[in-house]
Amino acid sequence: MARVTALLTYPVKGCAGTPAREAVLTPAGLAHDRSFMVVSEEGVYRTQRRHPLLAVIRPALTPDGTRLTLTAPRAEALHLGVDTTGPRRAVDLFGAAYQGIDQGEAAAEWLSEVLGARSRLVRVPPEHHRVTDGAAPGTSGYADSCAVHVLSRATLALLDRKLAARGARPLPVNRFRPNIVVDGWDEPHTEDRAHRLRVGDAELAYAKLAIRCAVTLVEQESGSRAGPEPLRTLAGYRRAAQGGVAFGTKYAVPRPGRVSVGDEVTVTSWGESEV
Numbered sequence: 138m139a140r141v142t143a144l145l146t147y148p149v150k151g152c153a154g155t156p157a158r159e160a161v162l163t164p165a166g167l168a169h170d171r172s173f174m175v176v177s178e179e180g181v182y183r184t185q186r187r188h189p190l191l192a193v194i195r196p197a198l199t200p201d202g203t204r205l206t207l208t209a210p211r212a213e214a215l216h217l218g219v220d221t222t223g224p225r226r227a228v229d230l231f232g233a234a235y236q237g238i239d240q241g242e243a244a245a246e247w248l249s250e251v252l253g254a255r256s257r258l259v260r261v262p263p264e265h266h267r268v269t270d271g272a273a274p275g276t277s278g279y280a281d282s283c284a285v286h287v288l289s290r291a292t293l294a295l296l297d298r299k300l301a302a303r304g305a306r307p308l309p310v311n312r313f314r315p316n317i318v319v320d321g322w323d324e325p326h327t328e329d330r331a332h333r334l335r336v337g338d339a340e341l342a343y344a345k346l347a348i349r350c351a352v353t354l355v356e357q358e359s360g361s362r363a364g365p366e367p368l369r370t371l372a373g374y375r376r377a378a379q380g381g382v383a384f385g386t387k388y389a390v391p392r393p394g395r396v397s398v399g400d401e402v403t404v405t406s407w408g409e410s411e412v
Contacts, residue, residue, distance in 0.1 A: 167285070175188075193358075272342075296370065312353050
């Protein structure tokens with residue numbers, strides 16, 4: 138029997154994940170997931186691809202989303218009241234134009250000091266209605282694409298065996314920044330073929346494979362690049378038909394609901410893998 142073994146939200150895009158025992162799964166993913174984004178002064182998104190130190194910033198958001206705390210090594214904690222009504226500013230996410238609500242000078246100064254680059258913090262405005270692509274369209278905040286990223290323990294275990302064969306160390310699951318981790322599937326990459334899932338009160342619909350990038354080279358605890366793994370090993374057995382290497386799966390949320398660690402994961406519709 139497959140079950141949820143971990144739930145992780147990422148309130149600030151690119152920053153450390155926050156584990157939870159239970160969460161509300163909204164049409165845009167786990168509540169508050171990627172609802173904030175660090176941007177340049179010109180409004181262009183920042184990610185670990187170019188700013189790996191984002192990984193050491195740990196956000197903590199109150200359940201109602203009104204208070205945000207940011208912590209990082211060698212920095213005093215920053216406590217913010219979240220602004221959801223301020224002026225909108227243009228932001229750029231992978232070349233697409235969106236709006237954000239700037240969270241003020243204190244956040245900008247704190248992030249600029251930690252990252253060593255002039256930065257600002259923006260929040261998704263209440264009217265944000267982004268439509269994501271894939272086999273099942275949906276929405277999300279400032280995530281790279283779809284609402285939910287699912288990864289199974291069997292998939293990670295296969296990669297670890299292949300890394301070991303090369304003399305490389307196993308990798309922690311946080312290298313891949315999933316939202317839902319599933320254990321109990323015997324076959325690696327079952328999530329590729331699980332096209333409809335029931336988890337807790339919610340349902341997930343397959344959107345597309347998760348195509349991996351240089352973020353997987355960043356050691357999440359230190360914020361340092363530690364490549365070439367896992368991309369070197371994944372390139373040997375996980376090349377996707379559309380290009381790149383695939384590891385994990387992205388889903389839309391056709392039926393929101395509450396999910397918890399320990400919930401059974403039931404596949405209600407199967408499809409073919411695209412790898």
